[in-house]
Amino acid sequence: MSLDTAFERVSLPLEDPFTISRGTQTEAENVIVRITDEGGMTGVGGAAPSAHYGETAATVEAVLPDLLAVVESVGDPHAIREIESRMAAAIGGNPAARAAVSIAVHDLAAKRLGVPLHRLWGLDASAAPATSYTVGLDETERVREKAAAAVEAGYPILKIKLGTDRDRELIDAVRAAAPEARLRVDANEAWTPREAVAKSEWLADRDVEFVEQPVPAADPEGLRFVYERSALPIAADESCVTLDDVPAIADRCDIANLKLMKTGGLPEARRMIAAARAHGLEVMCGCMIESNTSIAAAAQLAPLLDYADLDGSLLLAEDPYDGIGMGNGEIRLEGQERAGTGARSE
Ligand SMILES: [Mg+2]
Known part of the structure; x- marks a missing residue:
């Protein structure tokens, strides 16, 4: 061959x-x-x-x-x-x-x-969680508009980027625009440990589900400080890059957020999922801003996840590749007729 x-x-x-x-x-x-x-x-x-x-x-x-x-x-x-x-x-x-x-x-x-990849792995397509849709940082009014537009487009879960001196204003604007949405926030390492604990209190009051990467990955003791005191579950992203990070974060967070662009491939992603579960962590799969040539592959892992954040292609003006349907945030592996990851050039 x-x-x-x-x-x-x-x-x-x-x-x-x-x-x-x-x-x-x-x-x-x-x-x-x-x-x-x-x-x-x-x-x-x-x-x-x-x-x-x-x-x-x-x-x-x-x-x-x-x-x-x-x-x-x-x-x-x-x-x-x-x-x-x-x-x-x-x-x-x-x-x-x-x-x-x-x-x-x-x-x-x-x-x-x-066969579709998830079938090759023997996964239950109906077990895929819905994906969140990410709203980046912007002027408060633009964030409000983007959150309203995402809800209008049918996305039931929003991930809101924080890490500014306007965080409370931003989350209040989003909550007003999306009263029913499930909300998650991602500070991308921007907070100090004490700030993160304080912010978790009012984020919990606004019915946020969890906080992603509140403090710098370079401060593992800070992450533990937040985890032990936070009013909300903590997800580790920048602190959870490769397989050997999993034991290190196990007593410092609730959720391991893996990404194919961090693991370097699909077998390593599956090993990280297994390791995270063995350490009692929940598992999320996130992404960079990616075309369906990689998002469709990450979507094949969805039945193994508690949380999915696979909106990379949704944030593109145009993706030269079609992938797995994500209308209303549902990762539609069920009935996937295309063999492989499902990515096809338009
Ligand atoms: Mg993140």
């Missing part, structure tokens, strides 16, 4: 500029990998590199030739374990680049077998 590989950088404009406590982005640079078998069947996978974790489209492009050389050398898309372990040995770090290849290999393997 022989496999052909290729990759391509794409610049994907966002529907609206997206701001979190660390900065603003107006477009997402993704790198799309294609792996094609002798019969002309192609698996696709996307990398959505995050500068926060040391990757850019350029670093992804720099390491993909070595990663794809592994795929071509193994030559069999069903030899997933061998491909993944040889990729990890060839290239350390660079998780978004490895994730793109991992996704493309899984997509091709499942397509060759004619």
